[in-house]
Amino acid sequence: MSENILKIRDLSVNYHTDRGKLKALRHVNLDIPKGSIVGVVGESGCGKSTLITSIIRQLDDNADIPNGLIEFEKQDLLKLSQDNMRNISGTKISIVFQNPMSTLNPVISIGRQMIDIQYRDKISKKTKKQRSIDMLTKVGIPDPHIQFNQYPHELSGGMQQRVSIAMALQAGPSLLIADEPTTALDATLEVQILKLLKELQEEMGCSILFVSHHLGVIAELCDHVVVMYAGQVVEQGSTYEIFNKPAHPYTIKLLECDPASISQKQRLLPSIPGEIPDLTNLSGGCIFKNRCDQSIDRCDQYTPILKEFDNTHFVSCHLTEL
Amino acid sequence: MKVAIKRISSDPLGLLGLCLVTLMVVSALGASIFAPYDPIQLNIMERLQGPSAKHLLGTDQLGRDLFSRVLFGGQVALKVAFLSIGSALIVGIVLGLIAGYGPAWLDNSIMLLFDTIRSVPTIMLALVTVAFVGASLTTLIFVIAASSIPSYGRIVRTQTLTIKSKDFVKAEMLMGASLPRILSIHLLPNILGPLLILASMDIPSIIALEAGLSFLGMGVKPPTPSWGSILNDGFALIRNTPWPIIAGSIPLVLATLGFTFLGESLRDLLDPKLRKSL
Numbered sequence: 001m002s003e004n005i006l007k008i009r010d011l012s013v014n015y016h017t018d019r020g021k022l023k024a025l026r027h028v029n030l031d032i033p034k035g036s037i038v039g040v041v042g043e044s045g046c047g048k049s050t051l052i053t054s055i056i057r058q059l060d061d062n063a064d065i066p067n068g069l070i071e072f073e074k075q076d077l078l079k080l081s082q083d084n085m086r087n088i089s090g091t092k093i094s095i096v097f098q099n100p101m102s103t104l105n106p107v108i109s110i111g112r113q114m115i116d117i118q119y120r121d122k123i124s125k126k127t128k129k130q131r132s133i134d135m136l137t138k139v140g141i142p143d144p145h146i147q148f149n150q151y152p153h154e155l156s157g158g159m160q161q162r163v164s165i166a167m168a169l170q171a172g173p174s175l176l177i178a179d180e181p182t183t184a185l186d187a188t189l190e191v192q193i194l195k196l197l198k199e200l201q202e203e204m205g206c207s208i209l210f211v212s213h214h215l216g217v218i219a220e221l222c223d224h225v226v227v228m229y230a231g232q233v234v235e236q237g238s239t240y241e242i243f244n245k246p247a248h249p250y251t252i253k254l255l256e257c258d259p260a261s262i263s264q265k266q267r268l269l270p271s272i273p274g275e276i277p278d279l280t281n282l283s284g285g286c287i288f289k290n291r292c293d294q295s296i297d298r299c300d301q302y303t304p305i306l307k308e309f310d311n312t313h314f315v316s317c318h319l320t321e322l
Numbered sequence: 323m324k325v326a327i328k329r330i331s332s333d334p335l336g337l338l339g340l341c342l343v344t345l346m347v348v349s350a351l352g353a354s355i356f357a358p359y360d361p362i363q364l365n366i367m368e369r370l371q372g373p374s375a376k377h378l379l380g381t382d383q384l385g386r387d388l389f390s391r392v393l394f395g396g397q398v399a400l401k402v403a404f405l406s407i408g409s410a411l412i413v414g415i416v417l418g419l420i421a422g423y424g425p426a427w428l429d430n431s432i433m434l435l436f437d438t439i440r441s442v443p444t445i446m447l448a449l450v451t452v453a454f455v456g457a458s459l460t461t462l463i464f465v466i467a468a469s470s471i472p473s474y475g476r477i478v479r480t481q482t483l484t485i486k487s488k489d490f491v492k493a494e495m496l497m498g499a500s501l502p503r504i505l506s507i508h509l510l511p512n513i514l515g516p517l518l519i520l521a522s523m524d525i526p527s528i529i530a531l532e533a534g535l536s537f538l539g540m541g542v543k544p545p546t547p548s549w550g551s552i553l554n555d556g557f558a559l560i561r562n563t564p565w566p567i568i569a570g571s572i573p574l575v576l577a578t579l580g581f582t583f584l585g586e587s588l589r590d591l592l593d594p595k596l597r598k599s600l
Contacts, residue, residue: 103489103493107512108508
């Protein structure tokens with residue numbers, strides 16, 4: 001494995017709620033190698049968004065991080081001062097949000113917003129404008145000169161998402177965080193945006209942390225996959241390993257539930273029975289035990305830890321050790 | 323702006339509204355040019371006359387020319403409407419922004435204040451204030467403004483809360499943008515559109531409120547002409563002549579209709595959900 005641009009070690013995040021301490025993330029490890037695309041997949045509430053917000057240090061006030069390390073380009077992001085953090089976010093780390101409709105201010109033209117976001121650079125407005133138009137061309141917006149002066153509502157959702165990708169990549173970040181960037185778009189646009197992301201990533205050489213609950217998207221785009229469940233990483237490895245040799249029962253079930261894998265008409269879509277455990281009141285043992293149909297006695301007593309299963313493939317399950 | 327006028331003209335009711343509003347504004351602003359007589363000039367010899375070439379709408383019980391009084395009454399109506407709505411808008415925006423953007427305790431106390439004001443009926447508030455301070459144009463404007471502030475403030479607060487949670491505002495905060503920048507560049511322009519439409523639709527009800535209070539003798543002081551006081555004069559003389567009533571009510575009806583039509587047309591025009599490309 002080459003050098004890692006982002007290294008997360010033993011990261012835990014707690015939310016203090018009325019019901020008590022909610023352990024949203026527990027001992028998460030994650031590596032993003034330079035120039036690769038890492039996908040994070042998991043169902044709603046598994047801590048994907050908490051993971052992202054803790055990387056950009058935008059957790060809510062009721063959250064705290066009891067332990068962990070987020071190392072980005074040899075700096076621990078959690079220990080940086082606010083000013084230093086500000087210098088990193090937006091220049092070295094950029095983010096593309098889920099809903100393009102709320103990313104852009106509806107009453108300010110796209111061009112003005114693209115110029116405003118370059119406020120750090122001491123160059124003339126003309127250069128900034130040229131740079132923005134170049135960037136719009138790069139993300140495949142037709143007639144960028146005209147679109148530059150238009151307002152967000154005059155563009156379709158796909159075009160708005162392209163604009164936000166353009167804005168995110170304008171500063172040439174080394175890490176792009178994409179928080180379900182295609183969820184608000186339809187299937188054809190989704191493919192286009194994914195293709196675009198991949199092309200831009202190859203061209204600019206940045207790394208991408210891609211968060212999604214859509215397995216198909218992850219399979220198409222990512223080099224590595226991290227499967228999360230209820231605030232823990234249950235399995236991680238290369239895309240090929242995860243999709244062809246899944247080892248954790250959760251990953252196996254998740255893949256079975258993918259509607260794309262259904263070939264015959266059926267009345268009900270497959271699903272994983274049961275619910276995510278209550279994160280404010282965790283009992284010991286494996287986090288997935290109550291929904292797992294292969295659980296054994298050991299699962300109740302000991303919490304499995306993430307172990308090497310195969311070269312770069314890590315799994316946290318007792319069954320793999322049998 | 324050109325497109326906006328074009329759009330309004332394609333809507334017949336909107337066009338009618340625009341014409342009526344223009345007519346009212348022009349006649350009120352140019353009252354001193356158009357009015358054939360001084361509106362408070364007594365002429366007992368020609369009292370209680372019907373319409374004639376000399377007095378277009380007749381005269382009242384003191385022989386004052388009703389047409390001139392109607393024109394000058396428009397000035398009072400407009401002054402009250404614009405001053406009270408303007409000041410209510412400014413205060414409402416400031417308080418609403420503070421409530422929406424500020425800490426929760428401030429939000430709660432401002433909301434409590436708004437609810438307290440809203441729970442008092444406007445007419446009652448006006449009567450009480452007039453009883454304490456005395457009737458005058460200033461009192462009238464103050465009462466109307468005070469009772470309109472909560473409705474504007476609430477809208478600003480709600481909009482602020484919605485927009486505050488949008489990603490583009492969060493991104494600005496993350497980049498360390500100053501409070502004035504966030505408020506003036508991101509929040510205010512997004513709030514202003516719906517607010518102005520609301521305000522334009524409030525104008526007719528405020529004109530009617532001013533006339534109503536003047537009719538009750540709680541508005542402008544005599545001899546200042548107001549549509550409400552013309553109506554009151556006519557009411558006292560209803561058995562002698564219908565003309566003061568007609569002279570006082572026609573402009574009131576036209577102004578109310580005009581502003582309502584215009585407001586509705588503007589709403590259709592500017593509502594982001596109905597707007598295609600402007």
